[in-house]
Amino acid sequence: MAPYHSRSSARDNLRSVLAVAVFLTAAACAGVAEARYGAGQCSTVASIVSEELYSSLFLHKDDAACPAKGFYTYASFIRATRKFPKFGGAGDLVTRKREIAAFLAQISHETTGGWATAPDGPYSWGLCFKEEISPQSSYCDATNKEWPCYPGKSYHGRGPIQLSWNFNYGPAGQALGFDGLRNPELVANCSDTAFQTALWFWMTPRQPKPSCHQVMVGEYYPTTADTAANRTAGFGLITNIVNGGLECNIANDARVNSRIGFYRRYCQVLGVDVGSNLDCAHQLPYS
Known part of the structure:
Protein backbone atom coordinates (compact mmCIF):
# COMPACT_ATOMS: atom_id res chain seq x y z
CA MET A 1 0.00 0.00 0.00
CA ALA A 2 1.42 3.36 -1.02
CA PRO A 3 2.17 5.92 1.69
CA TYR A 4 -0.60 8.47 2.26
CA HIS A 5 1.51 11.37 1.03
CA SER A 6 2.01 9.57 -2.30
CA ARG A 7 -1.74 9.22 -2.80
CA SER A 8 -2.11 12.89 -1.90
CA SER A 9 0.53 13.87 -4.45
CA ALA A 10 -1.19 11.79 -7.11
CA ARG A 11 -4.48 13.47 -6.29
CA ASP A 12 -2.84 16.90 -6.47
CA ASN A 13 -1.26 16.00 -9.80
CA LEU A 14 -4.65 14.88 -11.11
CA ARG A 15 -6.19 18.16 -9.98
CA SER A 16 -3.45 20.06 -11.79
CA VAL A 17 -4.04 18.10 -14.98
CA LEU A 18 -7.78 18.71 -14.74
CA ALA A 19 -7.25 22.40 -14.08
CA VAL A 20 -5.06 22.69 -17.17
CA ALA A 21 -7.65 20.80 -19.20
CA VAL A 22 -10.42 23.12 -18.05
CA PHE A 23 -8.27 26.15 -18.82
CA LEU A 24 -7.43 24.88 -22.30
CA THR A 25 -11.05 24.03 -23.00
CA ALA A 26 -12.16 27.48 -21.91
CA ALA A 27 -9.43 29.09 -23.99
CA ALA A 28 -10.42 27.06 -27.02
CA CYS A 29 -14.07 27.95 -26.49
CA ALA A 30 -13.23 31.63 -26.19
CA GLY A 31 -11.09 31.45 -29.31
CA VAL A 32 -13.83 29.82 -31.36
CA ALA A 33 -16.45 32.21 -30.03
CA GLU A 34 -14.30 35.25 -30.77
CA ALA A 35 -13.51 34.03 -34.26
CA ARG A 36 -17.10 33.21 -35.14
CA TYR A 37 -19.27 35.50 -33.03
CA GLY A 38 -17.03 38.37 -31.88
CA ALA A 39 -14.98 38.99 -28.75
CA GLY A 40 -16.38 38.04 -25.36
CA GLN A 41 -17.05 35.11 -23.10
CA CYS A 42 -18.40 31.79 -24.32
CA LYS A 130 -38.79 41.22 -38.75
CA GLU A 131 -41.40 43.94 -38.43
CA GLU A 132 -45.15 44.35 -38.17
CA ILE A 133 -47.04 44.26 -41.45
CA SER A 134 -49.42 47.16 -42.09
CA PRO A 135 -49.38 48.66 -38.58
CA GLN A 136 -52.63 50.42 -37.75
CA SER A 137 -50.90 53.27 -35.95
CA SER A 138 -47.48 54.71 -35.18
CA TYR A 139 -47.70 53.32 -31.62
CA CYS A 140 -46.95 56.72 -30.15
CA ASP A 141 -48.17 57.34 -26.62
CA ALA A 142 -48.17 61.12 -26.65
CA THR A 143 -48.98 61.21 -22.94
CA ASN A 144 -45.60 59.70 -22.09
CA LYS A 145 -43.33 62.68 -21.45
CA GLU A 146 -40.33 60.66 -20.29
CA TRP A 147 -39.95 59.02 -23.71
CA PRO A 148 -41.49 61.51 -26.15
CA CYS A 149 -42.14 60.45 -29.72
CA TYR A 150 -39.90 61.93 -32.39
CA PRO A 151 -41.78 63.58 -35.27
CA GLY A 152 -42.40 61.28 -38.21
CA LYS A 153 -41.23 58.11 -36.47
CA SER A 154 -43.23 54.94 -36.04
CA TYR A 155 -42.83 52.68 -33.04
CA HIS A 156 -44.62 49.67 -34.48
CA GLY A 157 -43.49 46.12 -33.80
CA ARG A 158 -39.95 45.27 -34.86
CA GLY A 159 -37.47 42.51 -34.10
CA PRO A 160 -37.98 39.06 -32.56
CA ILE A 161 -40.18 40.29 -29.70
CA GLN A 162 -41.91 42.86 -31.94
CA LEU A 163 -40.83 45.76 -29.74
CA SER A 164 -43.62 48.35 -29.77
CA TRP A 165 -44.43 51.83 -28.41
CA ASN A 166 -42.15 54.77 -27.68
CA PHE A 167 -42.04 53.89 -23.97
CA ASN A 168 -40.26 50.66 -24.93
CA TYR A 169 -38.05 51.94 -27.75
CA GLY A 170 -36.69 54.76 -25.59
CA PRO A 171 -35.42 52.75 -22.61
CA ALA A 172 -34.34 49.84 -24.81
CA GLY A 173 -32.17 52.18 -26.84
CA GLN A 174 -30.78 53.81 -23.72
CA ALA A 175 -29.83 50.43 -22.26
CA LEU A 176 -28.31 49.13 -25.48
CA GLY A 177 -26.55 52.25 -26.74
CA PHE A 178 -28.69 53.55 -29.60
CA ASP A 179 -31.31 56.27 -29.94
CA GLY A 180 -34.49 54.24 -29.95
CA LEU A 181 -36.74 57.28 -30.28
CA ARG A 182 -34.97 58.89 -33.22
CA ASN A 183 -33.81 55.70 -34.89
CA PRO A 184 -36.34 52.94 -34.18
CA GLU A 185 -35.71 51.50 -37.67
CA LEU A 186 -32.41 50.09 -36.42
CA VAL A 187 -34.32 47.26 -34.74
CA ALA A 188 -35.41 46.01 -38.17
CA ASN A 189 -32.13 46.84 -39.92
CA CYS A 190 -29.51 45.36 -37.57
CA SER A 191 -29.94 41.74 -36.51
CA ASP A 192 -27.68 42.11 -33.47
CA THR A 193 -29.74 45.05 -32.21
CA ALA A 194 -32.96 43.19 -32.94
CA PHE A 195 -32.00 40.23 -30.75
CA GLN A 196 -30.64 42.55 -28.07
CA THR A 197 -33.95 44.41 -27.80
CA ALA A 198 -35.79 41.10 -27.44
CA LEU A 199 -33.48 40.03 -24.63
CA TRP A 200 -33.66 43.47 -23.02
CA PHE A 201 -37.45 43.12 -22.91
CA TRP A 202 -37.12 39.57 -21.54
CA MET A 203 -34.69 40.47 -18.78
CA THR A 204 -36.04 43.85 -17.65
Missing part, protein backbone atom coordinates in the same frame (compact mmCIF):
# COMPACT_ATOMS: atom_id res chain seq x y z
CA SER A 43 -22.16 31.87 -24.35
CA THR A 44 -23.98 29.69 -21.84
CA VAL A 45 -26.83 29.55 -24.33
CA ALA A 46 -24.51 28.24 -27.05
CA SER A 47 -23.74 25.24 -24.86
CA ILE A 48 -27.46 24.36 -24.97
CA VAL A 49 -28.50 25.60 -28.41
CA SER A 50 -25.96 24.73 -31.07
CA GLU A 51 -26.05 26.24 -34.54
CA GLU A 52 -27.36 22.95 -35.90
CA LEU A 53 -30.15 22.83 -33.31
CA TYR A 54 -31.03 26.48 -33.96
CA SER A 55 -31.40 25.74 -37.67
CA SER A 56 -33.62 22.74 -36.93
CA LEU A 57 -35.95 24.86 -34.79
CA PHE A 58 -36.35 27.55 -37.44
CA LEU A 59 -36.54 25.46 -40.60
CA HIS A 60 -38.06 28.15 -42.79
CA LYS A 61 -36.68 31.44 -41.46
CA ASP A 62 -34.52 31.90 -44.55
CA ASP A 63 -37.11 30.85 -47.11
CA ALA A 64 -37.73 33.26 -49.96
CA ALA A 65 -41.29 33.70 -48.68
CA CYS A 66 -40.05 35.11 -45.35
CA PRO A 67 -39.41 38.88 -45.25
CA ALA A 68 -36.71 38.27 -42.62
CA LYS A 69 -34.73 35.95 -44.89
CA GLY A 70 -31.07 36.03 -43.79
CA PHE A 71 -31.75 38.40 -40.90
CA TYR A 72 -32.04 36.25 -37.76
CA THR A 73 -28.65 34.55 -37.80
CA TYR A 74 -27.38 32.21 -35.12
CA ALA A 75 -24.28 34.38 -34.72
CA SER A 76 -26.40 37.46 -33.95
CA PHE A 77 -28.47 35.49 -31.46
CA ILE A 78 -25.38 34.24 -29.61
CA ARG A 79 -23.73 37.68 -29.58
CA ALA A 80 -26.91 39.12 -28.07
CA THR A 81 -27.07 36.45 -25.35
CA ARG A 82 -23.53 37.33 -24.28
CA LYS A 83 -24.74 40.83 -23.39
CA PHE A 84 -27.21 39.21 -20.99
CA PRO A 85 -25.23 36.41 -19.30
CA LYS A 86 -28.01 35.62 -16.80
CA PHE A 87 -30.30 34.62 -19.65
CA GLY A 88 -30.15 30.84 -19.83
CA GLY A 89 -27.52 30.97 -17.10
CA ALA A 90 -29.53 30.89 -13.87
CA GLY A 91 -30.59 27.78 -12.00
CA ASP A 92 -30.09 24.13 -12.85
CA LEU A 93 -29.92 22.75 -16.37
CA VAL A 94 -33.66 22.09 -16.56
CA THR A 95 -34.43 25.67 -15.54
CA ARG A 96 -31.96 27.05 -18.04
CA LYS A 97 -33.34 24.94 -20.89
CA ARG A 98 -36.92 25.82 -20.00
CA GLU A 99 -36.15 29.55 -20.01
CA ILE A 100 -34.49 29.33 -23.41
CA ALA A 101 -37.43 27.32 -24.75
CA ALA A 102 -39.88 29.91 -23.41
CA PHE A 103 -37.96 32.80 -24.99
CA LEU A 104 -37.67 31.07 -28.36
CA ALA A 105 -41.36 30.16 -28.24
CA GLN A 106 -42.46 33.73 -27.59
CA ILE A 107 -40.31 35.23 -30.34
CA SER A 108 -41.42 32.46 -32.70
CA HIS A 109 -45.07 33.33 -32.27
CA GLU A 110 -44.34 37.05 -32.59
CA THR A 111 -42.59 36.51 -35.93
CA THR A 112 -44.23 33.38 -37.31
CA GLY A 113 -45.07 32.89 -40.95
CA GLY A 114 -46.71 29.53 -40.36
CA TRP A 115 -50.29 28.33 -40.61
CA ALA A 116 -52.18 25.23 -39.53
CA THR A 117 -51.22 23.09 -42.54
CA ALA A 118 -47.82 24.68 -43.23
CA PRO A 119 -44.97 22.42 -44.43
CA ASP A 120 -43.24 20.81 -41.42
CA GLY A 121 -46.08 22.03 -39.21
CA PRO A 122 -47.03 25.47 -37.90
CA TYR A 123 -44.30 25.45 -35.26
CA SER A 124 -41.40 25.37 -37.71
CA TRP A 125 -41.99 28.86 -39.08
CA GLY A 126 -40.69 31.19 -36.38
CA LEU A 127 -38.51 34.22 -37.22
CA CYS A 128 -40.15 34.74 -40.60
CA PHE A 129 -40.98 38.43 -40.09
CA PRO A 205 -38.84 44.15 -15.06
CA ARG A 206 -41.24 47.01 -15.73
CA GLN A 207 -43.50 47.77 -12.79
CA PRO A 208 -45.99 46.34 -12.08
CA LYS A 209 -44.75 43.54 -14.32
CA PRO A 210 -41.87 41.28 -13.31
CA SER A 211 -39.38 40.31 -15.99
CA CYS A 212 -39.94 37.18 -18.02
CA HIS A 213 -36.57 35.98 -16.75
CA GLN A 214 -37.66 36.31 -13.12
CA VAL A 215 -40.75 34.22 -13.79
CA MET A 216 -38.89 31.43 -15.57
CA VAL A 217 -36.08 31.06 -13.01
CA GLY A 218 -38.22 31.17 -9.86
CA GLU A 219 -37.51 34.76 -8.83
CA TYR A 220 -41.11 35.92 -9.20
CA TYR A 221 -42.90 36.65 -5.93
CA PRO A 222 -46.56 37.56 -6.57
CA THR A 223 -47.91 40.69 -4.94
CA THR A 224 -51.34 40.84 -3.36
CA ALA A 225 -52.63 42.24 -6.66
CA ASP A 226 -50.99 39.38 -8.59
CA THR A 227 -52.61 36.79 -6.36
CA ALA A 228 -56.02 38.42 -6.72
CA ALA A 229 -55.56 38.43 -10.51
CA ASN A 230 -54.51 34.74 -10.50
CA ARG A 231 -51.16 35.64 -12.06
CA THR A 232 -49.35 32.41 -11.22
CA ALA A 233 -45.82 31.57 -12.34
CA GLY A 234 -45.45 29.62 -15.55
CA PHE A 235 -45.38 30.10 -19.30
CA GLY A 236 -48.86 31.66 -19.19
CA LEU A 237 -47.55 34.54 -17.10
CA ILE A 238 -44.88 35.17 -19.74
CA THR A 239 -47.63 35.59 -22.32
CA ASN A 240 -49.37 37.96 -19.92
CA ILE A 241 -46.22 40.07 -19.67
CA VAL A 242 -45.71 40.09 -23.44
CA ASN A 243 -49.27 40.73 -24.66
CA GLY A 244 -51.71 40.06 -21.85
CA GLY A 245 -53.91 43.05 -22.58
CA LEU A 246 -55.05 41.45 -25.83
CA GLU A 247 -54.69 37.73 -25.12
CA CYS A 248 -55.26 36.93 -21.44
CA ASN A 249 -58.46 36.31 -19.48
CA ILE A 250 -59.86 34.77 -22.68
CA ALA A 251 -60.75 31.09 -23.00
CA ASN A 252 -58.99 29.08 -25.71
CA ASP A 253 -57.39 32.07 -27.43
CA ALA A 254 -55.72 31.02 -30.69
CA ARG A 255 -52.75 33.33 -30.16
CA VAL A 256 -52.08 31.91 -26.72
CA ASN A 257 -52.41 28.38 -28.10
CA SER A 258 -49.84 29.22 -30.79
CA ARG A 259 -47.34 30.37 -28.18
CA ILE A 260 -47.93 27.19 -26.19
CA GLY A 261 -47.50 25.07 -29.31
CA PHE A 262 -44.06 26.52 -29.99
CA TYR A 263 -43.13 26.11 -26.32
CA ARG A 264 -44.16 22.46 -26.23
CA ARG A 265 -42.10 21.73 -29.33
CA TYR A 266 -38.97 23.45 -28.05
CA CYS A 267 -39.20 21.86 -24.61
CA GLN A 268 -39.52 18.45 -26.26
CA VAL A 269 -36.46 19.10 -28.42
CA LEU A 270 -34.47 20.23 -25.37
CA GLY A 271 -35.67 17.28 -23.31
CA VAL A 272 -37.49 19.11 -20.51
CA ASP A 273 -41.08 19.21 -19.33
CA VAL A 274 -43.15 22.32 -19.90
CA GLY A 275 -44.06 22.95 -16.27
CA SER A 276 -47.44 24.16 -15.00
CA ASN A 277 -49.70 27.11 -15.80
CA LEU A 278 -49.19 27.17 -19.55
CA ASP A 279 -51.96 29.58 -20.47
CA CYS A 280 -53.35 32.84 -19.12
CA ALA A 281 -57.02 32.14 -19.80
CA HIS A 282 -57.92 32.83 -16.18
CA GLN A 283 -55.35 35.55 -15.48
CA LEU A 284 -56.27 39.20 -15.45
CA PRO A 285 -53.90 41.22 -17.63
CA TYR A 286 -51.69 43.93 -16.18
CA SER A 287 -53.27 47.35 -16.36
